[in-house]
Amino acid sequence: MSLSAITNVFSGNPLDRQSARRSDAAFIGGLAADPGTLVLPVWNGQPFVEKTADGFRLAYLAEAIGRTLTEVEETRLFLGMWKDTAVFAVDLEDRTDPSAGPLAGLGEFRDMRSLAMTLAPAEAAIAATAKGVFEWRRRHRFCAVCGAPSQAAEGGWKRICPSCSAEHFPRTDPVVIMLPVIGERCLMGRQKVWPKGMWSALAGFLEPGETIEEACARELKEEAGVTALRVHYHSNQPWPFPNSLMIGLIAEIADGEAIPDEAELEAVRWFTRTEARALMAGELEGAFCPPPMAIAHQLLKSWAAGDV
Numbered sequence: 333m334s335l336s337a338i339t340n341v342f343s344g345n346p347l348d349r350q351s352a353r354r355s356d357a358a359f360i361g362g363l364a365a366d367p368g369t370l371v372l373p374v375w376n377g378q379p380f381v382e383k384t385a386d387g388f389r390l391a392y393l394a395e396a397i398g399r400t401l402t403e404v405e406e407t408r409l410f411l412g413m414w415k416d417t418a419v420f421a422v423d424l425e426d427r428t429d430p431s432a433g434p435l436a437g438l439g440e441f442r443d444m445r446s447l448a449m450t451l452a453p454a455e456a457a458i459a460a461t462a463k464g465v466f467e468w469r470r471r472h473r474f475c476a477v478c479g480a481p482s483q484a485a486e487g488g489w490k491r492i493c494p495s496c497s498a499e500h501f502p503r504t505d506p507v508v509i510m511l512p513v514i515g516e517r518c519l520m521g522r523q524k525v526w527p528k529g530m531w532s533a534l535a536g537f538l539e540p541g542e543t544i545e546e547a548c549a550r551e552l553k554e555e556a557g558v559t560a561l562r563v564h565y566h567s568n569q570p571w572p573f574p575n576s577l578m579i580g581l582i583a584e585i586a587d588g589e590a591i592p593d594e595a596e597l598e599a600v601r602w603f604t605r606t607e608a609r610a611l612m613a614g615e616l617e618g619a620f621c622p623p624p625m626a627i628a629h630q631l632l633k634s635w636a637a638g639d640v
């Protein structure tokens with residue numbers, strides 16, 4: 333399968349991360365101070381963007397402006413190289429909206445979910461990378477071994493504990509998300525907290541000691557009382573809310589009644605391929621599914637089209 337066989341929103345970051353050189357402090361420091369460097373501000377998880385004729389694009393700042401936003405090295409992230417230009421992100425938090433202050437007139441901060449389908453795919457992926465690392469940074473300020481405050485290192489891609497020398501790396505939490513199918517029907521579920529009428533694929537976090545297939549089978553049994561027979565990989569998606577990797581699967585299940593686990597799901601419902609197509613088109617009365625930015629939508633789309 334080629335790298336681009338199935339591309340989900342937030343995949344396809346085009347930057348060269350230069351991960352092998354992040355430990356070279358002189359290299360990172362030199363790039364951070366280079367006048368040609370670009371800086372993407374992210375404020376409380378929202379990237380800085382500017383309007384275009386048909387949507388938004390990331391609003392990078394010149395290094396000289398980016399430097400004025402924060403004195404704290406801790407909040408800088410080396411995202412990588414775009415050809416010969418270094419790209420950093422800076423994490424702005426716990427203050428009033430900078431677009432009304434130092435960044436006035438240069439753009440605005442917008443929520444990642446609302447931007448997902450209006451940014452160019454490559455830009456959505458860059459913003460998701462920055463958001464994902466910053467979400468991790470904010471939740472891991474203290475050493476998980478001894479509890480002392482940890483410090484950012486390697487361009488923001490690592491944290492080191494000055495007390496016990498433990499090293500900590502950005503977390504990515506794998507989630508299996510699967511569409512259970514049998515013949516011409518698929519099964520979807522809904523959580524009580526979701527908007528009325530929304531149906532989606534079933535999902536759950538992988539646990540230690542589990543394979544992807546085992547997690548899929550366990551979640552299907554727990555959440556809907558159905559038995560997985562065969563599990564097919566579809567695609568995957570970085571999901572920066574806050575730090576997940578969604579592993580998309582189509583699960584062939586055994587015939588039998590589906591019973592929702594009320595702690596997890598309010599209800600489950602069968603859909604035929606025709607109904608699934610109508611659901612995606614917004615033509616099934618009283619029901620809808622997640623938008624195309626979500627891998628659940630892509631699983632449903634592939635199955636409804638008969639591609640998987």
Ligand SMILES: [Zn+2]
Nearest residue numbers: 475478493496
């Ligand atoms: Zn420690």
